[in-house]
Amino acid sequence: MSVAQASSEVLAVHGGPPVRETLLPYGRQSIDDSDIQAVVETLRSDWLTTGPKVAEFEEALAAWVGAKYAVSFSSGTAALHAAAFAAGLQPGDEAITSPLTFAATANCVLYQGATPVFADVLEDTLNLDPDLVAARINAHTKAILPVDYAGHPADLNSFLQLAERHGLIVIEDACHALGAEYRGRRVGSLAHMTVFSFHPVKHLTTGEGGMVTTDNPAFAETLRCFRNHGISSDARRRQSAGQWHYEMVLLGFNYRLTDIACALGLQQLKKLVANLERRRQIATRYATELRNIAGVLPPHTRADVNPAWHLYPIRLDLPRLSAGRGEIFKALRAENIGVNVHYIPVHRHLYYRDRFGYHGGECPVAEAAYECLISLPMFHGMSDGDLADVILALGKVLAHFER
Numbered sequence: 240m241s242v243a244q245a246s247s248e249v250l251a252v253h254g255g256p257p258v259r260e261t262l263l264p265y266g267r268q269s270i271d272d273s274d275i276q277a278v279v280e281t282l283r284s285d286w287l288t289t290g291p292k293v294a295e296f297e298e299a300l301a302a303w304v305g306a307k308y309a310v311s312f313s314s315g316t317a318a319l320h321a322a323a324f325a326a327g328l329q330p331g332d333e334a335i336t337s338p339l340t341f342a343a344t345a346n347c348v349l350y351q352g353a354t355p356v357f358a359d360v361l362e363d364t365l366n367l368d369p370d371l372v373a374a375r376i377n378a379h380t381k382a383i384l385p386v387d388y389a390g391h392p393a394d395l396n397s398f399l400q401l402a403e404r405h406g407l408i409v410i411e412d413a414c415h416a417l418g419a420e421y422r423g424r425r426v427g428s429l430a431h432m433t434v435f436s437f438h439p440v441k442h443l444t445t446g447e448g449g450m451v452t453t454d455n456p457a458f459a460e461t462l463r464c465f466r467n468h469g470i471s472s473d474a475r476r477r478q479s480a481g482q483w484h485y486e487m488v489l490l491g492f493n494y495r496l497t498d499i500a501c502a503l504g505l506q507q508l509k510k511l512v513a514n515l516e517r518r519r520q521i522a523t524r525y526a527t528e529l530r531n532i533a534g535v536l537p538p539h540t541r542a543d544v545n546p547a548w549h550l551y552p553i554r555l556d557l558p559r560l561s562a563g564r565g566e567i568f569k570a571l572r573a574e575n576i577g578v579n580v581h582y583i584p585v586h587r588h589l590y591y592r593d594r595f596g597y598h599g600g601e602c603p604v605a606e607a608a609y610e611c612l613i614s615l616p617m618f619h620g621m622s623d624g625d626l627a628d629v630i631l632a633l634g635k636v637l638a639h640f641e642r
């Protein structure tokens with residue numbers, strides 16, 4: 240079916256035939272036989288939890304992003320918590336972050352008893368605005384937590400300069416951005432600490448899992464200790480050398496990633512370059528096709544980055560459409576296109592409203608963007624046919640609602 244033919248069809252939401260028979264999700268993992276084999280081998284080995292695969296995966300990921308150290312965690316959220324701890328966040332401190340993110344970015348500050356402060360995002364990339372961050376720095380500020388929204392790196396140089404000037408720590412939430420490049424360098428080697436997630440919709444998966452990369456040996460040591468109940472790894476080494484004594488030196492958690500998960504991660508890492516390439520192909524194709532569809536604005540890419548395209552968030556040009564985002568979202572879902580919305584701004588969640596008294600209007604750019612954002616399906620396992628279905632459905636739905 241051509242876009243022109245599809246446009247004249249009755250929308251599925253109005254009882255017409257859907258563009259697809261089955262739902263295309265917005266993201267999903269790709270697991271092949273080599274992944275299964277790697278996991279099975281580990282299941283048959285002597286190690287299920289912390290064994291040789293953990294260090295192997297950490298070393299391989301550190302080398303891949305160009306960082307000195309990588310410390311694995313049971314999730315991206317646990318990794319964020321550990322980074323907030325290693326940065327020394329405590330009650331009375333503030334960390335400035337983006338409202339347009341998954342709640343975990345700000346929650347990790349709360350886990351430490353510190354206060355997240357939201358600065359608004361830039362209109363083009365929807366990443367944290369460095370000027371607004373600068374305006375919010377005060378004597379309590381200890382960290383800046385930029386988010387690489389959708390896989391587009393935040394303006395790291397500006398944040399690192401601010402950090403240098405004010406003695407702050409930059410924790411980059413790169414849960415969307417494994418493989419993204421900023422000014423020719425891979426994300427993971429730039430901020431004081433960089434956090435990744437290996438949730439199934441990400442570029443590489445371990446089921447659940449996360450990692451912090453850093454060049455700072457003291458941060459790396461604290462991160463390792465924190466993920467293992469606060470037991471110092473020095474003491475662990477002494478113990479394995481034949482001494483029974485070990486020391487818990489801080490209040491940590493069990494945030495360890497298993498050998499099983501790391502075996503999967505190592506195997507997935509081998510396919511990361513190809514996965515990124517495919518995501519970039521899909522993004523290019525979307526950008527080309529969206530030029531022919533009225534009422535939609537593709538995501539903006541700045542000249543000094545190469546995004547990793549975790550998400551493909553479009554903005555609806557609502558004044559050109561006779562329906563709101565909710566209606567268009569529903570119509571696309573009825574066509575079996577698994578669109579999603581990223582994100583409800585964090586300060587608009589009930590918990591944050593109740594606790595901090597946010598009533599809306601605090602971050603107008605993020606709030607306005609949220610009203611018109613829709614994430615199109617984006618994952619490396621998407622076929623050209625899947626991609627064509629998304630374009631067809633989007634053209635069909637928006638043509639119907641064009642003013």
Ligand SMILES: Cc1ncc(COP(=O)(O)O)c(C=O)c1O
Binds near residue numbers: 314340412448
């Ligand atoms: C920006 C961002 N930060 C943090 C996380 C938390 O990662 P995880 O789901 O691995 O805990 C996510 C998860 O999707 C995320 O998108």
